Structures are given as C-alpha cells and as structure tokens.
Amino acid sequence: MTIIEELSQLIFPTRCFGCNAFGVTICALCQNEWKPGYYLTHISNVNVHSSILYSATASRVILAAKENGLKAADHLIMEAIAHAIRKGEFLNQSVRLVPIPSSPTARRRRGRSFMVDITQKVGLKTGLPVINALELGRKVRDQSGLKASQRSLNMEGAFAIARGIYPIGKVILVDDVVTTGATLREAARALSGEGFHVIGSVTACVAQPLR
Numbered sequence: 576m577t578i579i580e581e582l583s584q585l586i587f588p589t590r591c592f593g594c595n596a597f598g599v600t601i602c603a604l605c606q607n608e609w610k611p612g613y614y615l616t617h618i619s620n621v622n623v624h625s626s627i628l629y630s631a632t633a634s635r636v637i638l639a640a641k642e643n644g645l646k647a648a649d650h651l652i653m654e655a656i657a658h659a660i661r662k663g664e665f666l667n668q669s670v671r672l673v674p675i676p677s678s679p680t681a682r683r684r685r686g687r688s689f690m691v692d693i694t695q696k697v698g699l700k701t702g703l704p705v706i707n708a709l710e711l712g713r714k715v716r717d718q719s720g721l722k723a724s725q726r727s728l729n730m731e732g733a734f735a736i737a738r739g740i741y742p743i744g745k746v747i748l749v750d751d752v753v754t755t756g757a758t759l760r761e762a763a764r765a766l767s768g769e770g771f772h773v774i775g776s777v778t779a780c781v782a783q784p785l786r
Contacts, residue, residue, distance in 0.1 A: 591605055592605065592632075592635050592636045592639040592645070592647075592648055592651075593605025593608065593609070593631075593632035593635050594632070600645075600647040600648070601647075601651065605632045608628075608630050608633065609627055609632060609633060609636060609651060609655075611626040611654070611655055611658040612628070613625075613626065613658075613659070613662040614628065614781050614783065616753060616756075616781055616785065618753065618756035618759050618760050618763075618776070618785075619756075619760050619763065620763075621748070621759060621760070621775060621776055622663075622775045622776070623753050623756070623759060623775070623777070623778060623781065624659040624660070624663035624776070624777045624778075625659055625753065625777070625779065625780060625781035626655040626656070626658045626662070626778075626779055626780070627655050627779055627781070628780070628781065628782075628783060629752055629754065629781060629782040629783075633752070633779075636648050636651055636652070637652065637751050637779070637780065640652050640689070640693075641685065641751070642685065644685065644687075649692075649693060649696070651779075652693055652751060652779045653693055653696050653697050655779035655780070656693070656749060656778070656779050657697050657701055659777040659778065660697070660701055660703070660777050661701075663747075663775060665703070665775070665777075666701060666702070666703070668774075670745045670746060670747050670774065671704045671705065671706045671744060671745070671746050671747070672697065672705045672706070672746070672747055673705075673706055673707075673708045673709060673746045673747065673762075673766065673771075674688075674691045674693070674694035674695075674705065674707065674709075674749045674750075675690045675709065675748065675749065675750040675758060675759075675762055676688050676690065676691060676707070676709050676710055676711060677689050677690065677691070678711055678714070678715060679711070689751070690749060690750060691707055693749075693751070694749045697749065706740065706746065707737060707740070708736055708737055708740045708746065708771065709734050709735070709736065709737060709762055709765060709766070710734070710735055710736075710737045710738075711733055711734060711735075712732070712733060712734060712735035713732070713733055715729050715730060715733050716729050718730075718754075718757070723755040723757070723786055726754075726755045726758075727755070727757045727760070729757070730757045730760075730761040731761065732761070733761055734761055734762050734764075735765060736765065736766070736769045742766075742769055742770035742771040742772075744772065745774045746766060746772065746773055747773075747774060747775050747776060747777055748763060748766075748773065748775075748776035748777070749776070749777055750776065750778045751778060751779050751780065752778055752779060752780040752781070752782070753778045753780070753781050753785070754782040754785065754786050755785055755786050756785055759776050759778075
C-alpha cells in the first residue's frame with residue numbers, strides 16, 4: 576500500500592458494504608450471504624437464472640453500486656450475473672444480452688444507466704454481445720416500497736424498443752434483482768411484441784419467494 580493509499584484509508588476508511596464494519600469492502604460474514612449459488616425462477620413464460628438470494632446484505636451491496644457508484648460493489652454484481660450466465664448454460668449459445676435501462680432521472684442522478692454499464696462489463700467478461708434494445712416510453716415511479724400489484728401497474732406498457740434497434744436472434748434480459756417480476760415481465764412483453772426471441776433472463780439476486 577502506498578503512502579497516499581494509507582492516508583486515504585485514514586481519512587476515508589474502507590467499510591463493509593453489508594454491515595458497515597471497518598477494514599474490508601465485504602467482511603467474511605457478509606461474504607457468506609453473498610455466496611453465489613444457482614436459483615431458477617419462472618416469470619410468466621420467462622426463466623430467470625440468479626446467483627444470490629436477496630437479503631439485507633444483498634440490498635446494501637446493490638445500493639453501494641447503484642447509488643454510490645462503488646467499483647468493488649459493481650464487481651460483486653457483475654461476477655454474480657456472469658455466474659448466473661454460466662449456470663444457465665448460455666455461454667455456448669448465440670445470444671445477446673439486453674440490460675434493463677434506468678429512467679432518465681436515475682441516469683442523471685447516478686451519472687450512468689446502471690444496468691447498461693454493468694451489462695457492458697459482463698459482456699466483456701463472458702464474450703456475449705450486448706444490445707441496448709429497451710428504453711422507457713413513459714415516466715414510471717420508483718419501484719421500491721410498492722406492492723406487487725402496484726409494481727405491475729407501474730410498469731405496464733412502460734418499455735419500448737429503442738430507435739434503430741431491430742429484432743435479430745435470441746436475447747437474454749439482464750437485471751440486478753428480481754423481487755416481483757414486474758419489470759422483467761414488462762421488458763419481455765416489449766421485446767417479444769416486436770419480434771425478439773427472449774429465451775430467458777439473468778439477475779444477480781432473487782427474492783424467494785417472489786413478493
């Protein structure tokens with residue numbers, strides 16, 4: 576560790592994403608909760624392949640990446656999604672990854688479209704091409720705090736196909752977490768309605784049971 580890094584640690588000490596303890600980006604206890612497994616969920620006619628069970632720790636890791644832009648948290652999410660892709664046996668298929676886009680308000684606040692950025696990194700890691708096929712066609716509310724029925728209504732008809740994008744081949748939807756399935760269900764509807772062949776979805780985390 577350089578002198579500059581040592582001084583930085585004194586002024587801005589590293590804390591665990593999961594429990595806020597000093598010293599490491601994720602402690603051994605929280606790392607045990609962020610241990611990649613394999614979970615298969617069915618949302619309508621779409622199979623969702625996930626790596627991590629959604630928990631308080633997982634929620635804080637996602638927030639550290641999504642809202643604070645911490646690279647180490649980005650890396651955990653990227654690795655979890657890549658793990659789900661491998662377990663779903665998509666690496667040897669001719670598929671493209673389609674990320675769930677952020678709203679314009681979220682993009683401005685975070686300085687990036689979170690899942691688009693993460694999916695580009697996953698694409699580089701796995702060798703799978705990425706296509707930014709989706710965009711929000713209307714304003715939606717923040718999904719956090721909404722009940723399942725409210726989330727479905729909030730997302731109904733929200734996605735459209737981005738300008739200049741045409742349906743070619745098979746695609747896989749990519750998101751950070753699936754809780755009710757409303758976002759993935761709507762994204763699959765928008766893509767399928769325009770002729771895309773959605774063969775599944777991958778997420779870093781999954782709530783079990785879906786809420």
